[in-house]
Amino acid sequence: MNAVGWGLFLAALLAGWSLLDGAVQGGGQLARPVAGRDDARRRTTLASVAPYLLLGEVWLVAAAGVLLAAFGHVEAELWAAGYPLVVALMCAWVVRDAALWLRSRLDAPRWRAGWDVALEVASLALPAAFGGLLGVAWVRFGGTDADAASSGPAFDALTVVVPVLLALLCVVAARVHGGLVVAQRAPGALAAAARRRVRVALVPAAGLATAAALAALGLASFGATTGLVAAGVLLGVAAVALAARFELDRGVVAHPVLAWVGGVTVAAPVIATAAVVGPGVVGAAAPAQVLHDLTPPVLAAVVAVVVVQAFAWRVLLRPLGPRTVVFF
Amino acid sequence: MTAVDAARLQFALLAGIHFLFVLVTLGLGPVVAVFQTRWAHTGREVFERATRFWGQLYLVNYALGIAAGIVLELQLGLHFPGLLDVAGGVFGAPLVVETMAAFFLESTFLGLWVFGWHVLPRAVHTALFWLVVVTGYLSAFTVMVANGFLRNPVGFELTGGVARITDAGALIMNPAAFLSSMHVLGACLVAGGFLLVGVSAWHLRRTSARLPAVVAAGLPGDAMGPENELWRLSMRAGLVTGTIGGLLATGFGYAQFSYVDAEAAVAQAPALVGIAYALMDMVGPLVFLSGAVLLLLCARNALFRMWPHLRNGLYATLTFLLPVPFVVGILGWLAREVGRQPWAIVGVLRTEDAVGDASRTAVLTSLVVLVGTMVALAIADWTVLTRLARRGDARLVLGAPPTEVLRSADDDTHVLTFGGVR
Numbered sequence: 154m155n156a157v158g159w160g161l162f163l164a165a166l167l168a169g170w171s172l173l174d175g176a177v178q179g180g181g182q183l184a185r186p187v188a189g190r191d192d193a194r195r196r197t198t199l200a201s202v203a204p205y206l207l208l209g210e211v212w213l214v215a216a217a218g219v220l221l222a223a224f225g226h227v228e229a230e231l232w233a234a235g236y237p238l239v240v241a242l243m244c245a246w247v248v249r250d251a252a253l254w255l256r257s258r259l260d261a262p263r264w265r266a267g268w269d270v271a272l273e274v275a276s277l278a279l280p281a282a283f284g285g286l287l288g289v290a291w292v293r294f295g296g297t298d299a300d301a302a303s304s305g306p307a308f309d310a311l312t313v314v315v316p317v318l319l320a321l322l323c324v325v326a327a328r329v330h331g332g333l334v335v336a337q338r339a340p341g342a343l344a345a346a347a348r349r350r351v352r353v354a355l356v357p358a359a360g361l362a363t364a365a366a367l368a369a370l371g372l373a374s375f376g377a378t379t380g381l382v383a384a385g386v387l388l389g390v391a392a393v394a395l396a397a398r399f400e401l402d403r404g405v406v407a408h409p410v411l412a413w414v415g416g417v418t419v420a421a422p423v424i425a426t427a428a429v430v431g432p433g434v435v436g437a438a439a440p441a442q443v444l445h446d447l448t449p450p451v452l453a454a455v456v457a458v459v460v461v462q463a464f465a466w467r468v469l470l471r472p473l474g475p476r477t478v479v480f481f
Numbered sequence: 482m483t484a485v486d487a488a489r490l491q492f493a494l495l496a497g498i499h500f501l502f503v504l505v506t507l508g509l510g511p512v513v514a515v516f517q518t519r520w521a522h523t524g525r526e527v528f529e530r531a532t533r534f535w536g537q538l539y540l541v542n543y544a545l546g547i548a549a550g551i552v553l554e555l556q557l558g559l560h561f562p563g564l565l566d567v568a569g570g571v572f573g574a575p576l577v578v579e580t581m582a583a584f585f586l587e588s589t590f591l592g593l594w595v596f597g598w599h600v601l602p603r604a605v606h607t608a609l610f611w612l613v614v615v616t617g618y619l620s621a622f623t624v625m626v627a628n629g630f631l632r633n634p635v636g637f638e639l640t641g642g643v644a645r646i647t648d649a650g651a652l653i654m655n656p657a658a659f660l661s662s663m664h665v666l667g668a669c670l671v672a673g674g675f676l677l678v679g680v681s682a683w684h685l686r687r688t689s690a691r692l693p694a695v696v697a698a699g700l701p702g703d704a705m706g707p708e709n710e711l712w713r714l715s716m717r718a719g720l721v722t723g724t725i726g727g728l729l730a731t732g733f734g735y736a737q738f739s740y741v742d743a744e745a746a747v748a749q750a751p752a753l754v755g756i757a758y759a760l761m762d763m764v765g766p767l768v769f770l771s772g773a774v775l776l777l778l779c780a781r782n783a784l785f786r787m788w789p790h791l792r793n794g795l796y797a798t799l800t801f802l803l804p805v806p807f808v809v810g811i812l813g814w815l816a817r818e819v820g821r822q823p824w825a826i827v828g829v830l831r832t833e834d835a836v837g838d839a840s841r842t843a844v845l846t847s848l849v850v851l852v853g854t855m856v857a858l859a860i861a862d863w864t865v866l867t868r869l870a871r872r873g874d875a876r877l878v879l880g881a882p883p884t885e886v887l888r889s890a891d892d893d894t895h896v897l898t899f900g901g902v903r
Contacts, residue, residue: 193887200883207592210551211585217554218580221565222573229562229837232555236839239559240847244854247548251858254544257878258865443570446646447577454582461586465593468600476599479886480540480878 154448156438159223162455163434164427166216168420171283171323172330173209175419176202179331181249181276182324185269187335187346192265194343196257197473199481201338202331204469206253206481208462210246219451223444226437227294235289238282238316245278253481277324284323287426288316291369294433295377308375315368322361323422328354329394330415336406338472351415352401358418359394362387365422369429379432383425390421485836487844488560492553493818494852497811498859499553502546504810507621507666508673508726509539510614512718514607521607527710530874531718534711535677536610537879538866540595545862547588549855554580560844563835564825568630568644571637571652572826575626583620587613598880621669622662629658631826632817633740644829656740660733661817667730668813671768672806674723679803680870681716682796685709685785704785704792711874717779724772731765746820757816764809 154162180202188194220228232239248271256268292312332351336344366387373380397414405411438444471477482490513535520528554576557564564572590612597606630637636651637644646652653659685704704713747755778784785792821827825835878886 196887204592204596207588207595210547211580211588214551214554214588215580215585217551218573218577221554221558222569222577225558225562225565225569225573228558229565232559233562233837233839236559236843236847239555240850243552243555243851246551247545247854247858250544250548251861254541255861255865258541259868439570439573440643440645443573443645446570446649447574450574450578451581454578454585458581458585458589461589461593465589465597468593468597473883475883477883478596478598478880479883480595 154444154452155441156223156435156444159219159438159444160427160431160435162451163216163219163224164423164431166212166219167427168423170209170212170216171326171419171423172416173205173212175280175327175330175415176205176334177209177253177331178249178276178280178327179329179333179415180205180335181253181272181331182328183332183335183347183350185273186350187332187343192262195265195269196479196481197339198335198343198347199253200477200479201335201343201473203253203478203481204465205334206250208465208469210250222447223439224434224437225439227434230437231286231290231293234293235286235316238285238289241278242282242286245275245282249275249279257481276327280323280327281320284320284422285316287323287422288319290426290434291315291319291372291377291429294430294437295372295375295380296430296433297372297375297377307371311368311371311375315365315372318361318365318368319422319426322358322365323419325354325358325361326418326422329358330419333411333415338470340473348401348406352398355394355398355401355414359391359398362391362394362418362421365425366391369425372429377429379428382428386421386425386428390418393417482841482845484839484841484844485833487841487848488836488839489832491844491848491852492556492560493815494848495549495553495556495855496818497814498852498855499546499549500810500814501807501859502542502549503621504669504672504807505542505676506539506546507617507669508671508722509535509542509676510610510617510673511670512673512677512722513539514610514614515718517607517610521603527714529880530711530877531714533877533880534874535715537877538676538869540591540879541862541866541869543591545859548858550584552851552855559847560837560839561825561835562837563830567642567830567835568637568826570643570645571634572627572630572644574646574649575623575630575652579620579623579627583616583623587616587620590616595879599882618666621665622658625662625665626653626655626658628817629655629661631824632661632821633657634826634829639829656737660736660739664730664733664737667726667728667733667765668806668810670722670726671730672726672810674719674721674726674772675803675806677715677719678723679719679800681712681719682799683871684712684873685716686793686796686800705782709785713782713785716784720772720776720779724769724776727765727767727769727772730761731769734761734765741820746816749822750819753812754816754820757812760809761813761816764805768806 180198184195184198188198217228252268252272252275256265256272259265292315297308329351332347332354335347336351339347366384369380369383369387371380373384393410393414396410400408400410513532516528516531516535519525520532557576590609593601594606594609594613597609601609630652633655634644635655636646636648638647688704688706688709703709743758747758775784778787784795787795823831823833825832
């Protein structure tokens, strides 16, 4: 694989993570509001996103591995520019995981309630930190022309606005996606409560996607021409989110738009980022020889991973029932 | 403290925390796999309980192990970008294989194992856990290949200050990777063994307290009673595991001196590295010898039938000694890393040149935040592990049907009815 191939591979891993882990983030944000105080209802909500945890978060670990091996310079520069965000990402990630694994291990109500609060906060902070880092990447690797970038307050404003917008978009997108996964897998009453929360989140999601699209156009005006593609993607997502809201308002629960809106919204920030930073990141890839040497073991691994994960999803993704494992 | 010191200290603390969980994951994994295989093979209920009890401890430990590992992976780029600039092409290769091939698969298999419990056929379900163990070991080995390259760089060439692989075979068969992996594997099995033995001994010792009638009669408990079958089984399994581990750790520990210059390493920090070496020299063989003696005592169950006072004293000692392999494991890791200084990659890159330009304040802040978070979570995790270990095989959640799990403690009705909802 050449640098472009590795770049697409990295984007695919990040999009996969957003799709799978986004369900857990959304479920974590919504477990308290959707399920109320009842512990069994909370556990059922968590059980509906539980399989996504172990099988999802590895996608980001793998992406970090690819970043480290094939795009070491990008990682070093991005981490230096977004230092506090990386630290926040790590903290939110470990707290989220610990909250899910540990909450149900002891019976004390205060122990469980405490971890539920930690889970909700961390599930908000994790996509926010990730989105913020995507925003930093837009500004750093967007290919904006250096003269334009160094001149004037307009660009300085974008360096703050873009990370904030993408952070908020990632948070709301995870909420929409996770809520719809709960609605799809959990029993009736929980599903209805989850759908109500999703309905509320869809308009902010559309608004944030539109604002991010405008920011992408702003970057494009500074020379990041592929920002136009990102703007198109984000506007499309905003339209889908509004369409989904329309269906929910009509009382429809089974519609193709509702089946797709979660995944599309949650993957959009990554896809838009791939469009904006693609050329810059690919240009900063490791030497061709290194990429060439890494290709055979990684491709072999990908084949194995795809087979095993496909099998896992076939086994695990069924509506909750008597044979569902409730561990979290 | 300079930014370099703060970055090193942060990495050392986070790696130390991570390693404590790795010891249990790699040490307990094969034992759970054997328990489950025997359950699948014989269908005996005690093996099911053993699988579920130890599997649950394995999972709670694994949860923080993966979290700590993630933090560690991001540390390299955050604080040691020079390492990626100079040797990313060499050092990155085993790490990308680790994340893509080993860890990706390991986590997927483990997710299937936990959440496919009631869905998959027993044989497939058992095979999945063996795959978790194999990929876990592969993951550890690839990390040791990366670490071994830092200690004993081979199979590469430097062109224009950038390293690239010339001989992948040499990189993999590097004694600093292979011998040290076997040594670490031994240490992990010792830790797993101590955990199995320590927890089982705790339960066997309080066996008299468990049966009120026995207590009332003033009789010592019967470790040979059927209610203790799980703990006798676990104790024997732990002794076998720990003894094999002691042998591997000792043998491959000495074999490592084929590439490690012990005197130079000790000279680097005499107090720390010297003490660590001395302690490992003592503990390794001692674990093997005492493990062998205790295994001999398993003949005709002497270990469970001997004079009660002696037996209980022995059990108390075995429980008390549970932290030993963890303390020694951390010392071993420190000896390896400190002994390599001042180099990040021996002869190629100095640590001070590998560190990025994050300010001292930033590195110290992230140290406090990240290490504080990890320590707090680790303590919570070990609290849970202790409570679960003490609770024994009552109310196991792993592998229980959902109706049983969701039944609230104070109320006997099922809060939710599954199936037929839609």
